[in-house]
Amino acid sequence: MTRVTFPEKYDDLVFLIAGAAGFVPGHVSEFFLNKGATVIGIDNFITGSRENIELLSKYDKFKFYEANIYEGLPDLTNQKVDFILNLASPASPIDFEIIPIEIMRTNSEGSLALLELAKVKGARFLEASTSEVYGDPEIHPQVETYFGNVNTLGPRAPYDESKRFAEAMTMSFHRKYGVDTRIVRIFNTYGPRMRANDGRVIPNFINQALRGEDITIYGDGSQTRSFCFVTDLVNAIHNVLFSHDVTPFNIGNPDEYSVKDCAEIIVKALNSTSKIVYMPLPQDDPKRRRPNIDKLQAVCDYTPEVSFVEGLRQTTEFFKKGL
Numbered sequence: 001m002t003r004v005t006f007p008e009k010y011d012d013l014v015f016l017i018a019g020a021a022g023f024v025p026g027h028v029s030e031f032f033l034n035k036g037a038t039v040i041g042i043d044n045f046i047t048g049s050r051e052n053i054e055l056l057s058k059y060d061k062f063k064f065y066e067a068n069i070y071e072g073l074p075d076l077t078n079q080k081v082d083f084i085l086n087l088a089s090p091a092s093p094i095d096f097e098i099i100p101i102e103i104m105r106t107n108s109e110g111s112l113a114l115l116e117l118a119k120v121k122g123a124r125f126l127e128a129s130t131s132e133v134y135g136d137p138e139i140h141p142q143v144e145t146y147f148g149n150v151n152t153l154g155p156r157a158p159y160d161e162s163k164r165f166a167e168a169m170t171m172s173f174h175r176k177y178g179v180d181t182r183i184v185r186i187f188n189t190y191g192p193r194m195r196a197n198d199g200r201v202i203p204n205f206i207n208q209a210l211r212g213e214d215i216t217i218y219g220d221g222s223q224t225r226s227f228c229f230v231t232d233l234v235n236a237i238h239n240v241l242f243s244h245d246v247t248p249f250n251i252g253n254p255d256e257y258s259v260k261d262c263a264e265i266i267v268k269a270l271n272s273t274s275k276i277v278y279m280p281l282p283q284d285d286p287k288r289r290r291p292n293i294d295k296l297q298a299v300c301d302y303t304p305e306v307s308f309v310e311g312l313r314q315t316t317e318f319f320k321k322g323l
Contacts, residue, residue, distance in 0.1 A: 002244040004300040010035040016081050019088035021048025023194050031234045033059040044068040047090040069110035081121040086114050087128045094199035100158035107162030115173045124180040126241050127170040131187040132160045141290040144248045154284040174246050184240050187252025187291045191230030192318035205263050209272035219281030221260025226290040228253035229306035239300040250291035253304040
């Protein structure tokens with residue numbers, strides 16, 4: 001495989017980042033701003049944070065448009081755009097029930113609008129897909145060639161299926177129009193600036209432990225996840241963006257923890273008095289989730305650097321500020 005090649009400088013490059021007010025997109029935006037690039041952010045704040053945009057707005061080379069990508073992009077006719085990163089979709093389990101139609105439209109109509117813009121601008125396009133395209137996987141760890149085990153009618157389907165559609169749309173634009181595309185499949189990510197009510201394991205457990213509340217595990221806790229600290233994920237996105245392969249890359253941390261072990265680690269790390277309680281497992285909740293990242297490591301020197309304990313410390317410090 002051809003190795004990743006990065007630009008010599010970023011000062012003249014323009015990155016359009018859809019979903020810039022969100023957790024991961026906000027960190028990605030800051031990463032490229034720190035490299036000297038211009039970043040154009042778009043978000044409609046359906047789940048994004050205005051505080052994230054306030055932070056990014058401290059950079060002189062950040063521009064922001066409040067817009068809904070599936071209802072109409074801002075007028076960028078005279079704007080140079082070199083890279084478009086589609087990071088716009090809400091991605092938390094609580095969102096799947098509350099805003100399923102908005103999620104599906106973002107990942108279908110919104111992706112189409114951004115791909116059309118990439119075609120017009122001659123920009124490289126990166127689709128932020130997800131490990132959810134594997135559903136409740138029957139192959140472990142998950143490799144990019146696995147087609148998945150997704151319930152197309154289940155409660156997670158609005159996100160899972162629309163992300164699978166976005167991947168197919170991305171590849172179709174590459175094949176039919178020659179758009180320069182990349183795809184990343186993001187596995188569980190955590191870190192500062194997550195939503196406290198995100199509904200995912202790490203923010204749930206940390207905030208329950210900080211408040212001394214019962215820590216709620218759904219199922220018996222034997223299901224596993226692989227948790228990647230956000231700065232490691234951003235580095236992986238950077239590598240894939242400047243790779244030479246248009247097919248999907250898994251990105252994440254292959255270290256695997258049971259949900260029960262995760263809860264116990266957090267209780268111990270925070271010296272919390274919280275007790276662990278168990279609730280019924282939601283439908284289609286994946287039993288095992290761990291990325292095989294051999295493909296990524298074949299094209300670059302990527303290795304996750306932030307340990308789970310250190311990542312939890314930084315994430316906890318962030319959530320303490322909101323108490």
